[in-house]
Amino acid sequence: MLIYSKTVKCLLMILLHISLFILEYAGGSRHAATSNDVYGFGIILLEMMTGKRPTDPMFKDGVSIVNFVDSNFPREIFHVIDAHLTEECNNFSEAKKASENAVHQCLVSVLQIALSCTNQIASDRMNMKEIASRLQAIQTSYMSKGKNSMVP
Numbered sequence: 515m516l517i518y519s520k521t522v523k524c525l526l527m528i529l530l531h532i533s534l535f536i537l538e539y540a541g542g543s544r545h546a547a548t549s550n551d552v553y554g555f556g557i558i559l560l561e562m563m564t565g566k567r568p569t570d571p572m573f574k575d576g577v578s579i580v581n582f583v584d585s586n587f588p589r590e591i592f593h594v595i596d597a598h599l600t601e602e603c604n605n606f607s608e609a610k611k612a613s614e615n616a617v618h619q620c621l622v623s624v625l626q627i628a629l630s631c632t633n634q635i636a637s638d639r640m641n642m643k644e645i646a647s648r649l650q651a652i653q654t655s656y657m658s659k660g661k662n663s664m665v666p
Contacts, residue, residue, distance in 0.1 A: 549636035555645065556580075556631025563625060565596030580632045587629060588622050595621060620656045623648070 560579050561567060568579045586594045599621075627648055633639050640648070 549639055552631045552639045552642060552645070553636075555642070556628045556639075559624060559628035559631065563596065563599075563621070563628065564594050565598060580629070583625060584629055587625055591618075591621055591625060594625075616656055620652055623652045623655075627652075 557568060557579065560583055564579065564583065566572070566579060566582075570579070573579055573582065583591075583594050627640070627645060630638075630640050631645065
């Protein structure tokens, strides 16, 4: 079973706790469901997961952070995930093979949300409340699956 370091647990938990902010934001007085807010949030998720900015020199000639991730999703996500996330796993090569692995499932799910948020057709994007709900479900699933394999 894959052993997770405290750093990976911390990074993933920070990412997943964003859902709390979204819930407050979406439930507040400002309406947070505009397609621009959703698109921007998707770009932020992609930046966090890849460690790359949309202005990175590798994104030119029609290549964007969105299609970079999309072209590797879901089978080759470890080609796009930030090295700081991947290097913290002790046996990461095993995680690449284990599609039922808690870290792998968490990463795939978060990237799926990010790609949905950055859909070119604005009406096909999720709204912020749906995003928050899905992130909370990912967090719950990750904590229940990974709980027994975390480093104390």
